[in-house]
Amino acid sequence: MKRILMLLANGVEPLEIAAFTDVFGWADLVGETPFTLVHAGLRPEIQTTFGLHLRISNRLEDLNLDEYDALALPGGSEPAGFYEEALSRPYLAAIQHFADAGKPIASVCVSSIALGAAGVLEGRNATVYHQIGGKRMKQLVDTGARFLDRPVVEDGQFITSSGPGTASEVAFLLLERLSSVDNSLTVRKRMRFDSPSQHWFDTPQVM
Template sequence: MSQGSSHRVVMIVEDGSNPFELGVATELFGLRRPELDVPWYDFALCADGPVTMHAGLFTMSGVAGLDAVDHADTVIVPNRPDPETAPSASVLAAIKAAAARGARLVSFCTGSFSLAAAGVLDGRRATTHWRWAEAFRARFPAVRLEPDVLFVDDGDVLTAAGSAAALDLGLHLIRRDHGAEVANSVARRLVFAVHRDGGQRQFIERPVPDIPDTSLAPVLAWAQRHLDRPLTVHDLAAHAATSPATLHRRFRAELGTTPLAWLTAERVTLACRLIEQGELRLDAIARATGLGTPATLRTHLRRRTGLTPTTYRTRFPGPSTGGSGSSLTPS
């Protein structure tokens, strides 16, 4: 997103849309963020007629018409109360027109059915709620469905698996637009974890440990404070007073990922924050994040963000533009 300009986000709501997903989009893109020194989003809701929220909880008024989509940079489609029922012809036309002019398209939960019905997911990677994955695959065989992940970023089309995953995808969009430091700031204000990547599993059979003290939270917090160290899975297991094999199982059960993948993601996130804060020395960043060498830093940063350190610095310039760089003390 270009600095100094307003990025317009428009969410299409329909009769029976999920109010939680409406709240997610409003919280992330509609609320003002005066504490952040970046141009924020211009957010609007639109609909093709009167809207009654899910389960008849309330009726919305004062919502813009579908023509608001014509001027959107990002279009969000929330869940479909009945995925088997196609959206209205006017909604499908609005989605197709937005795709044709290059707008970014986003779906939450079964909103992927709307994008697929408009034909914009054909040949592309996407996800949907696990409960509807088989129905989606049968109805839209041309879509490359990834049914076990939280969200899929396929460039200008992004899909989230469920209502809670909409938060993960929304923060991912903010990170893409404004960088890791801003996304982390928004997550902190939401009191929301920032370690869930899109590739994590949707459905976790034991989301809450049987015994409170089996939570991974203490070891995660400890590792985040010591990312500059050459931590290994054995180190994490030792701090958690368990075996590496047990630690792997607990990471899979609680986070849907492996200890090494989580640790690498945390290191890269810290590297992004340091670059954004103005640190220019790749060797210093590599040491401070535990990535070791500039070459390893480049490899993992490109793998996670698609950008080289130089390109990332250009896209998300920090306060320091010269000299030896800022001190390595991320806030």
């Protein structure tokens, strides 16, 4: 049984939560490896980017992080208050714990800002949601990361991505790392997801 911790900050993006929830739910049903995805937060209830309220089953402070094989980090938005918790000491400490243990960390969209703030991306390739002249790219680079304008970037144990539309690919890549390429492809096919071309992975997000 593989266990993934999905850490949810207030202001998180619903689509990015759903990608991890569904991909690993399907993997547990039809894949070669059983999975449990556990979500946790810093408070008992959060409001997502677009106003959906969620009850959080687990408080981060109550968990033994050593019991988990990987960390999943959906992103969110500043107007919804995402960075208040995503850049908080407990959130960053959890990232550092998984990084120190050498376990996979999969982040979507602006959650790579938290990785950078945790000090784990220095000298590594990474991406983030950005626009021409945007501050998120500068925030990432200021933490010592090497910014790559690609939809998904892998470097060592870290997966980063450029927006909500990449969330499913991040989840499938994490699934591949925790099981196998064949298993990830099987789950993808059963969910009726197409595989992006190499061109998609190589295409800059801001032209």
